Amino acid sequence: AKENKITECIRTVMTEQIRVKKHGFTDSEFERAKIAVLRSYEQQFKEADKQTSARLAMECVSHFLNEEPVMGIEKELQLAKELIPGIKLTEVNQLAEKWITKENRAVILTAPEKDGLKIPTEIEIRKILDEVENSEVEAYKDKFLDMPLLAEEPKAGSVTATKNINDNNINITELTLSNGVKVIIKPT
Numbered sequence: 001a002k003e004n005k006i007t008e009c010i011r012t013v014m015t016e017q018i019r020v021k022k023h024g025f026t027d028s029e030f031e032r033a034k035i036a037v038l039r040s041y042e043q044q045f046k047e048a049d050k051q052t053s054a055r056l057a058m059e060c061v062s063h064f065l066n067e068e069p070v071m072g073i074e075k076e077l078q079l080a081k082e083l084i085p086g087i088k089l090t091e092v093n094q095l096a097e098k099w100i101t102k103e104n105r106a107v108i109l110t111a112p113e114k115d116g117l118k119i120p121t122e123i124e125i126r127k128i129l130d131e132v133e134n135s136e137v138e139a140y141k142d143k144f145l146d147m148p149l150l151a152e153e154p155k156a157g158s159v160t161a162t163k164n165i166n167d168n169n170i171n172i173t174e175l176t177l178s179n180g181v182k183v184i185i186k187p188t
Contacts, residue, residue, distance in 0.1 A: 006111065007120050007128060014132040021100040023139035024093030032144065034084050041080045045073050105129075 001009030025033075044051075051073075062068040071079075107129070111119050120128070157178035165172040175183040 003111070003114070003117055006109070006118075007124070010107070010109075010120070010125060010128050011132060014129055015135075015137055017100050018132055018135075019137045019140055020093075020096045022137055024096065025089060026140055026142045027089060028142045028144055029140070030089045030092065034087065038080055038084055041073070041077045045077045048073050102133075 059068075059070050063070045107125055109119070109125070111117065159175050160178050161176040163174040163176075165174060171187060173185040175185065177183065
């Protein structure tokens with residue numbers, strides 16, 4: 001949250017939790033979420049050779065602490081492709097009803113120590129939570145339109161100039177496009 005919007009952020013997060021608990025997710029947002037999860041696994045699989053040591057270490061930690069299996073991304077992707085399509089919206093919405101409860105809630109607020117920054121007290125936070133929980137929250141209205149970003153595809157331009165810059169062992173390529181835009185490419 002922005003420093004001057006802490007209470008608004010708490011209210012927004014709580015409102016969305018109550019919305020999910022009372023009304024559940026919509027079919028369209030659920031299908032988009034399933035697609036996003038599958039894409040994430042596919043992307044991880046494509047970049048398996050670029051995996052960080054920290055990610056591998058966290059898999060080992062999860063295995064040790066939570067007895068999670070260490071399968072590798074290839075097997076995880078295979079399982080995701082098999083299992084995700086079978087997950088039903090009603091099942092997810094039922095879990096929300098079980099998981100979003102007063103007994104299963106913790107509010108942890110961290111903020112910088114700064115002069116003039118108003119941090120809500122525990123009493124103020126409890127008041128916000130009670131207000132939102134007792135308010136009428138409307139069901140989410142999905143305004144997602146499954147249509148292209150642009151009505152018609154733009155015409156392709158061309159590269160009018162290429163300039164290689166090798167200052168201080170930094171290999172940069174500058175392209176000038178036919179519309180005047182300059183593109184700087186630096187391999188990392």
